[in-house]
Amino acid sequence: MTDLNTLTLAAARDGLRKGDFTSSDLTEACLTSIAAAGKLNAFVHDTSEQAREQAKAADVRIAAGDAPNMCGLPIGVKDVFATKGQPTQAASHILDGFRPEYESTITSKLFDAGAVMLGKLNMDEFAMGSSTENSVYGPAINPWKIDDRDLTPGGSSGGSAAAVAADLCLAATGTDTGGSIRQPAAFTGTVGIKPTYGRCSRWGVIAYASSLDQAGPMTKTVRDAAIMLEAMAGHDAKDSTSMELAVPDFEALITGDIKGKKIGIPKEYRLDGMSAEIAKLWDDGAAMLKDAGAEIVDVSLPHTKYALPAYYVIAPAEASSNLARYDGVRYGHRAKIGEGDGIDDMYEKTRAEGFGREVQRRIMVGTYVLSAGFYDAYYNRARKVRTLIKRDFEQVFAAGVDAILAPTTPSAAFGIGEVSKADPVEMYLNDVFTVTLNLAGLPGVSVPTGLSSTGLPLGLQLIGRPWEEGDLLNIAHSLEQSAGFVSKPTKWW
Amino acid sequence: MSIDIDTARRVASLARIRVEEDALPELAQEFNAVLGFIEQLSEVDVEGIEPMTSVTPQRLKRRTDVITDGDQQAKILKNAPDAREGFFAVPKVVE
Missing domain, CATH: 3.90.1300.10 (Amidase signature (AS) domain)
Known part of the structure; x- marks a missing residue:
């Protein structure tokens, strides 16, 4: 067995x-x-x-x-x-x-x-x-x-x-x-x-x-x-x-x-500098769905480029509010406080000790974009852009598209410590293909469909209509069967 | 928009996160990297566009304004770093 x-x-x-x-x-x-x-x-x-x-x-x-x-x-x-x-x-x-x-x-x-x-x-x-x-x-x-x-x-x-x-x-x-x-x-x-x-x-x-x-x-x-x-x-x-x-x-x-399903290929996801193997993985995936009876159509999601910047306003803003509850009073870590320290010292020391660097950074970015004088320029503008991103998808689905096919990530897995700590934005770019769906509230599934030239798994993402995860999973299953990805990591641990 | 050290200090204070004076220049620089990235949003024409409030077209549900639970003081205090006599204990707030 x-x-x-x-x-x-x-x-x-x-x-x-x-x-x-x-x-x-x-x-x-x-x-x-x-x-x-x-x-x-x-x-x-x-x-x-x-x-x-x-x-x-x-x-x-x-x-x-x-x-x-x-x-x-x-x-x-x-x-x-x-x-x-x-x-x-x-x-x-x-x-x-x-x-x-x-x-x-x-x-x-x-x-x-x-x-x-x-x-x-x-x-x-x-x-x-x-x-x-x-x-x-x-x-x-x-x-x-x-x-x-x-x-x-x-x-x-x-x-x-x-x-x-x-x-x-x-x-x-x-x-x-x-x-x-x-x-x-x-x-x-x-x-x-x-x-x-x-x-x-x-x-x-x-x-x-x-x-x-x-x-x-x-x-x-x-x-x-x-x-x-x-x-x-x-x-x-x-x-x-x-x-x-x-x-x-x-x-x-x-x-x-999946006969007769209409699959959209969004042109804005074909980024400048996309690696040849990711582009090929994507083309191969589209060909597999076509062979299974789907119709492949080109679609446009014009505000794609602005999804990551909008996310990095909205998510930190919400985080700064959500994480305000960690104050050392009701649960978790509380910093040791000095003689004469007041409650603000306790909050500040607790949060400085308790949160890691990236969390602190996002809380503070969120605090900044919500602060008086910047709320309209950043937070409200990002929420308007979010409306536009959702509208892009609505227009594509209204034109009869059942699901959208795109790569999940711009590359295969990278090494621990390889992405710069000095520039947080470099790490953020990992989510360039995935973040649009969160802003639009849509379902998305990643399916492994191939290996990189170095032998690492790569995935394709299917994006579906709201509440139609069933249809989306059916298309994903077809892609999975066609791709026949069966590789497993060799045990070294 | 560029964040200077004074702004970084003010944001840290608003966020109730202690940042030592010598760490402020690096923090300001990190903010500038992130803000430079989100600055792209200013290119978008948002004239007449409503800011999104809910991603699903659904009105928040309401319920009757009645007590639905309570009487669980011990459970609520269980994880507190300092709880005394049925209360959360904190440093002196009022002189």
């Missing part, structure tokens, strides 16, 4: 139902692989005790014939999800020791469906970053390796991506504010979907930029993404932005038939 930790969610579900193995078997296989993968620094909090209990309970349910799709399936959970009684600190020193007294809606839904939580996963602090280097736990490492360098699994959901790619868990939760699910998926040869804004509840997900944040699954296959998304999605009265809309059976919508 293959190692159980290497199974997909679909295969494990089917095996559990047939009685080929138990959830406890699956869970132990994953825990063993996690224990041997310390070098990847993907799992940062051990919840194995809870995992074993959940697995036992799941086995009882499966034996009783009461087994939802996710029942008994071991997953990893990004450290940004509040998990009751378990460490939850969004990879920040400022939340040292925090153990929530409540469970996020998404993990509640997953646990109610019988999923097993193996542990908490590494990430960029407060989900701010594209390399998992901004983590209080140190960087997560990509299981893909081509020379003696350690490569980044991307970010901010880098721990999730590394864990799924290295078969430490069957799937993982991620969150995506500007590309944080899709970019790490592309860097690790895995699948990640950011659903439509409002599809999954944000309640109990530590906030970065509330109008952009959305959680989603990170998996080994598109079918697995459909299975797990269904378990995560749905209206929640505790999140006023979650949509009151029925959740379809996403897996059943994967029919393999």
Whole structure:
């Protein structure tokens, strides 16, 4: 029998139902692989005790014939999800020791469906970053390796991506504010979907930029993404932005038939200086969809260029507000204060010690763009540009386009420490293809479709109409089948 | 728009983040890199465009103004760095 930790969610579900193995078997296989993968620094909090209990309970349910799709399936959970009684600190020193007294809606839904939580996963602090280097736990490492360098699994959901790619868990939760699910998926040869804004509840997900944040699954296959998304999605009265809309059976919508689907190729994504191999990957992807019966059309999204600058106004502005709550009073770290220090000294010292450099920078940029005299010039202007970016997509979809195809990232995974720390903008450019969707609230899925000349995975992104994740996953499945990406990282850890 | 050291100091203070005097020049330089990047937005014609308030065409839901939970003082204080006699404790605020 293959190692159980290497199974997909679909295969494990089917095996559990047939009685080929138990959830406890699956869970132990994953825990063993996690224990041997310390070098990847993907799992940062051990919840194995809870995992074993959940697995036992799941086995009882499966034996009783009461087994939802996710029942008994071991997953990893990004450290940004509040998990009751378990460490939850969004990879920040400022939340040292925090153990929530409540469970996020998404993990509640997953646990109610019988999923097993193996542990908490590494990430960029407060989900701010594209390399998992901004983590209080140190960087997560990509299981893909081509020379003696350690490569980044991307970010901010880098721990999730590394864990799924290295078969430490069957799937993982991620969150995506500007590309944080899709970019790490592309860097690790895995699948990640950011659903439509409002599809999954944000309640109990530590906030970065509330109008952009959305959680989603990170998996080994598109079918697995459909299975797990269904378990995560749905209206929640505790999140006023979650949509009151029925959740379809996403897996059943994967029919393999994409005949007559209209796929848009946005010309503005063909950036000056795009590498030849990314351009070829993109052309090959379009050809695969065409061969499967889709119609390929050129489309224009004229405001694409302004998406990243708009994001770097809106996201820091929201972050500066959301992160105001970390003041050393109610939870987490509090700085030692000196004789005669007042409460402002306590706030300032606590926040200087507790937040990492990139988080501090974004809070302060956000404070600046919201400050008197600059609010209109930066923040209001960025929100107007956001309206225009969303309108670009609306016009393309109104013209009958079903989905848009683009690269997920401008390059394959880079080495730890290779992107300049001196110029923050260099790192921001990683999200050039992904960030537009967050601004427009649209669903997007990254699918691995090829290897770079150096042997690293590359992904293509499909962008869908709002609330039509089912159709989007069906097209993504077709692309996945045509691309036939089966490469796995060679175990070195 | 260029950020000088005085502006960097003021922003840090507004954000309630202690930045030592000798770290201000580098911080100002980082701000300038980010602001130089977002400056591109000034090229866009936004005449007559509404600023986005909600990405989904949905009005925020309202609920009846009633108490829905409470009576969980111990849970709320559980993670506090300093809690005494049922309260969060902080340095003296009022002289």
